[in-house]
Amino acid sequence: MSRPALRLVEVGPRDGLQTAGAAAPTDAKVAFVDALSRAGLKEIEAGAFVSPKAVPEMADSAEVFARIARRPGVIYSALVPNEKGLEMALASKAGKISVFTAASETFNKKNINATIAESIARFAPVVPAAQKKGLPVRAYVSTAFFCPYEGRIKPESVVDVVRRLDELSVDELSIGDTIGRASPDDVRRLLDVLLKAVPAPRIFLHFHDTYGMAVANALAAWSEYGISGYDASTGGVGGCPYAPGASGNVATEDLVFAFEASGGKTGVDVKALQAAASGLSAALGRPLPSRLSRIRL
Numbered sequence: 001m002s003r004p005a006l007r008l009v010e011v012g013p014r015d016g017l018q019t020a021g022a023a024a025p026t027d028a029k030v031a032f033v034d035a036l037s038r039a040g041l042k043e044i045e046a047g048a049f050v051s052p053k054a055v056p057e058m059a060d061s062a063e064v065f066a067r068i069a070r071r072p073g074v075i076y077s078a079l080v081p082n083e084k085g086l087e088m089a090l091a092s093k094a095g096k097i098s099v100f101t102a103a104s105e106t107f108n109k110k111n112i113n114a115t116i117a118e119s120i121a122r123f124a125p126v127v128p129a130a131q132k133k134g135l136p137v138r139a140y141v142s143t144a145f146f147c148p149y150e151g152r153i154k155p156e157s158v159v160d161v162v163r164r165l166d167e168l169s170v171d172e173l174s175i176g177d178t179i180g181r182a183s184p185d186d187v188r189r190l191l192d193v194l195l196k197a198v199p200a201p202r203i204f205l206h207f208h209d210t211y212g213m214a215v216a217n218a219l220a221a222w223s224e225y226g227i228s229g230y231d232a233s234t235g236g237v238g239g240c241p242y243a244p245g246a247s248g249n250v251a252t253e254d255l256v257f258a259f260e261a262s263g264g265k266t267g268v269d270v271k272a273l274q275a276a277a278s279g280l281s282a283a284l285g286r287p288l289p290s291r292l293s294r295i296r297l
C-alpha cells in the first residue's frame with residue numbers, strides 16, 4: 001500500500017480547549033492559534049459556534065477569529081451545529097465549517113440534543129448554504145468505534161451515517177474515536193467496510209489518546225490503508241464534555257514525530273509545535289499530556 005502525503009488538521013484550539021474550563025483566556029487562545037500557524041499547520045479548527053450554555057469555553061470564538069493573525073494559505077475552520085452557528089461562522093470569516101453527528105444515538109442526544117436523523121436534517125440547509133459562500137464542509141462522525149453509553153459500535157452503523165451525510169454532499173468526513181478506545185484492529189475492521197463506501201482521500205481519522213493507542217492507530221491506517229488525513233491537538237489537550245473520562249486528541253507533535261520517523265512528510269516543524277504547547281501550558285498553568293512536551297529534541 002502506498003503511503004500518501006499527510007494532511008493534518010489541528011483541532012487543539014477547539015477540541016483541546018472546549019473542556020479547559022475558564023483557565024483558557026482569549027489571549028492564550030489567540031496566541032496558541034498563531035503559534036500553530038507559524039509551525040506550518042495548514043488547517044486549524046480555531047473555535048466553535050455552539051450554544052454557550054452547552055460549551056461555555058467556546059463562547060469567545062468570534063473574538064478569537066477576529067484577533068488571530070491569518071497566514072495566507074492557512075484554513076481557519078469552525079465547528080457549527082446549526083444555521084445559527086453558520087451565520088456566526090460566516091460573520092467571523094471562517095474558511096471552512098464542520099458539522100457534527102455521531103454513530104451512537106445516545107451520545108448524539110447528549111451532545112447536541114438530537115437524534116442522528118434530526119441532526120442530519122439540521123445540517124441539510126447548512127451544508128449548501130456554506131458551500132454557496134465558498135466554504136467547504138467537513139462532517140464529523142463521533143463515537144465511530146466505541147460509545148461511552150452504548151459500548152462497541154458496529155462498522156455498519158458508521159457506514160450508514162456516512163451514507164446519509166454523503167447525500168448532503170459534504171466535502172470530507174472525520175471519523176472520530178471520541179473516547180480514545182480503538183485499537184489498530186478496530187481501525188482495520190472499520191476501514192475494511194468504510195473504504196467500500198467512501199474513497200480514502202475524503203476520510204480523516206480523529207483519534208483521542210485515552211488508552212495510548214492513537215499513534216499506532218494512525219500509523220496502521222496510513223501505511224496499510226493509505227489514509228492521509230488526521231486530526232490532532234497540539235499538547236494533547238482536551239476531551240469531549242459529553243464523553244466522560246475521554247482524554248485529549250492525539251498530540252500533533254507526537255503524530256508528526258511518528259509520521260516523519262516513518263518516512264512521512266507533514267510540512268510541520270515539530271520544535272515549533274513544542275513551543276506552541278509550552279506557551280499553552282504556561283497559560284493554562286499546568287503540564288500538558290503529550291509525550292513530546294516533556295522531551296527536548
Ligand code: HMG
Binds near residue numbers: 051141177239
Ligand atoms: P438545544 O438546547 O436543543 O437548541 O441545543 P436550541 O435551538 O433550543 O438552543 C438553545 C439555546 O442555545 C438558545 O439560547 C439558542 O439561541 C442557543 P437561549 O434562547 O436558551 O438563550 N443556540 C446557539 N448559541 C450559539 N451558537 C449556536 C446556537 N444554537 C443555539 N450555534 C445545540 C442544541 C446543538 C445548539 C446545543 O446542544 C449545542 O450547542 N451543543 C454543542 C455541543 C458541543 O459543542 N459538543 C462538543 C463538540 S463535539 C466533539 O467534541 C466531538 C468531536 O471532537 C469528534 C469526536 O471526538 O468524536 C467533533
Ligand code: MG
Binds near residue numbers: 178239240
Ligand atoms: Mg474530538
